[in-house]
Amino acid sequence: MKALISKNEIVKYIAEWTIVDSLPIPIVLDVGMRIVQICEIPFEVHSDLFWVDCQVDLDINSKAYRNDCFINIPSNAEKPQQPTPIQPTVTGAQTL
Helix, strand or coil: CEEEEEEEEEEEEEEEEEEECCEEEEEEEEEEEEEEEEECCCCCCCCCEEEEECCCCCCCCCEEEECCEEEECCCCCCCCCCCCCCCCCCCCCCCC
16 A cells, blocks of 8 residues: 655644643644555655555554654643633722
């Protein structure tokens, strides 16, 4: 089998979250190049794509291609819960 790899499509994942000005900001890392498809007989493709040998049971949704090998795509880090904003409270009568 052959896997078709896209040089221009980089698979990314959220490694962790950091808090900046009380807002969660994701730290995004590159995993590798996206695996577009697998097939038995390769065909001519654009120069931004290339073919590599692969296993028959390669799961293109859970793997990426980097440094001449297939690697697992890590799960995204869980987004932290934002604290509930404190609402100002008013006591007493209000004059209109």
